[in-house]
Each structure stands twice: as C-alpha cells, then as structure tokens.
Amino acid sequence: MDVAKFNAVDDYLTQVVLKPLPEHEAVLQGIVDAEMPQISVSAPLGGLLKVLARSTGAKRILEIGTLGGYSTVWLAQSLAPGGKVVSLEFSPKHAEVAARNLAQAGVSDLVEIKVGAALDTLPSLEGPFDFIFVDADKSNNPRYLEWGLKLARPGALILIDNVVRGGAVLDETSDNPDILGTRELHHLLGSLPGITSTVIQMVGHKGWDGFALVTVH
Numbered sequence: 001m002d003v004a005k006f007n008a009v010d011d012y013l014t015q016v017v018l019k020p021l022p023e024h025e026a027v028l029q030g031i032v033d034a035e036m037p038q039i040s041v042s043a044p045l046g047g048l049l050k051v052l053a054r055s056t057g058a059k060r061i062l063e064i065g066t067l068g069g070y071s072t073v074w075l076a077q078s079l080a081p082g083g084k085v086v087s088l089e090f091s092p093k094h095a096e097v098a099a100r101n102l103a104q105a106g107v108s109d110l111v112e113i114k115v116g117a118a119l120d121t122l123p124s125l126e127g128p129f130d131f132i133f134v135d136a137d138k139s140n141n142p143r144y145l146e147w148g149l150k151l152a153r154p155g156a157l158i159l160i161d162n163v164v165r166g167g168a169v170l171d172e173t174s175d176n177p178d179i180l181g182t183r184e185l186h187h188l189l190g191s192l193p194g195i196t197s198t199v200i201q202m203v204g205h206k207g208w209d210g211f212a213l214v215t216v217h
Contacts, residue, residue, distance in 0.1 A: 003207075010204035014043040023073060023105035030104065031068035034097040040067055041135065041161065042205050046074035049133060052157055052213075053078035058130035062151060063087040064118050064144050065136030069098030069105075075133060076107035085111045086125065088118040090136070119143055128153035135161040139177035141185040145214070149195065152216045160185065164201050164210035189214065 014020060020043055031040060041049070049071060053061060059080045066072055066089035075085050089095040095115045102108045114121050118136055122144075132148045134141060141160055148158045163169070168179050169186065189197040194217045201210040 006203045007205050010042060010044060018043050018047045023107075024070070026104055027068060027070045027073055027101040030097060030101040031070065034068065034093075036068050036094060036097060040070035041074075044204065045161070045202070045206075045211070046071055049074050049159065050078040052159065053131045056130045056155065056157055059083040060127075060129045060131075061085045062125070062129040062132045062148070064122075064132070064134045064148075065089065066098045066113055067094055067135075069101040069111075071133060071135060072098060072102060072111055073105045073107055075131075076102070076105075076110040079110055083110065086129075087111055087113050088121050088136075089113055089115055090117055091115075119147075122147040122151070125151060127151035128156065130156050132156065132158040133161070134158065137178075137181075138162060138165075139181035141181050142188055145185060145188055145192075148214075149192070149216060154216055156216045158212075158214040158216065160212040160214070162209050163199055163212045164208065166208045185212065 053075060057080050059082060061075050063072055063075060063085060066087040072085060072087050092115050095113050099113055102111050119140060129151050130153060132152055134144045152158060163182050163185060165179060165182055169182050171179060189212055195214050197212060197214045199210055199212045
C-alpha cells in the first residue's frame with residue numbers, strides 16, 4: 001500500500017473540499033498540548049459525520065467516546081437549531097481537555113459531556129436520538145450498538161468507527177478483545193432485525209480501517 005500517497009490524498013481533500021475551520025485545528029492542537037493519544041477522527045470522517053447528521057435533521061446526537069472533542073465539534077456544528085450533543089467519556093482528564101476545547105470552539109452550550117464508563121451512563125439516558133456516533137473501546141462495540149438501538153428513533157443513523165482494524169477482523173483465532181468485539185459487532189450487524197447496515201473500508205492518515213453505518217427501521 002502506498003501510505004504516503006493515501007496521506008497526501010487525505011491532505012488534498014481536506015484542504016480543497018473540507019476547508020477545516022480554525023476551531024478544528026485549535027482542537028487538534030489542544031489534544032497535542034495535553035499529550036493525549038492522537039487518535040481523533042480524520043477531517044474527511046469529521047466531514048462525513050456532519051453530512052450524515054445534517055441529512056437526518058439531527059436535533060439530538062449521542063456520541064460515545066469524546067476524547068479531546070474533535071469529532072464533537074463537527075457534530076455540534078451539524079445540529080439543527082435548538083439541538084444538543086450528549087457525549088460520553090470514560091476519562092476525567094480527556095473530558096476536561098474536551099470541555100476546554102469545546103469552549104474555545106464556541107460550542108460549549110451545544111454539548112453535554114457525561115464522565116464515566118459508557119455502559120454505566122447509557123441506562124440513565126433518555127431517547128430518542130437522531131444520530132449516534134460510536135468511537136470508544138472496541139471490545140464493547142456490540143453492547144454500544146444494542147444501547148444505540150434502544151435509544152435511537154426510527155430513521156436514525158448510527159456510525160461506528162474502526163471496524164476493519166487493518167484487516168485484523170479476518171483472524172478467527174484472535175484473542176484480542178478489540179478484534180473479538182469487532183467480529184461480534186459484525187455478526188450483530190448481519191443478523192439483528194430492524195436495521196439495515198453496511199461497512200465501508202477507508203485508507204488515509206488513520207491507516208487502513210473503516211466504519212459501520214446503520215439505519216434504524
């Protein structure tokens with residue numbers, strides 16, 4: 001694979017099509033300054049989140065996995081008037097950095113960050129949500145999908161990131177929790193009633209991975 005070319009195309013598309021706003025770059029810099037993992041979504045995926053959320057007219061968005069708030073800013077900027085993003089983050093440090101980044105981006109009033117294990121927080125939430133983005137610990141993705149379906153309205157979209165894992169999902173013998181969780185997620189996507197699903201592979205700055213897209217009947 002020509003990784004350098006994939007990255008160059010990502011850069012080209014980002015600058016020509018997406019034209020990131022200063023607040024997007026500021027959030028990424030805030031994550032670097034806080035010495036947090038550099039695992040935010042790419043700008044093209046951030047743009048996709050914005051397009052999909054706007055296509056549903058999303059007024060209520062659920063995000064599982066805030067990290068430093070980069071994807072959260074894209075989601076907040078996609079909200080219909082009067083809308084809100086509820087973002088779940090396990091790490092208090094990450095939540096603190098995200099809150100600071102969201103304030104700097106001018107979207108604090110559009111986002112509520114809830115700190116704690118998502119599987120502990122999800123039962124306390126009231127639906128329905130119009131759009132759900134899942135980008136947290138991969139071993140629990142099957143459970144996040146199940147909760148997403150409970151909290152989503154009919155017609156809602158659910159996007160789950162990092163479901164290809166550089167092709168490691170082909171390894172039936174893997175004992176890696178992330179791979180086990182991802183493979184279980186795939187089987188749910190192919191068997192659960194009441195949904196229509198697909199998985200799209202991607203290449204770029206984040207390497208070889210992909211996302212699942214689910215529409216709720």
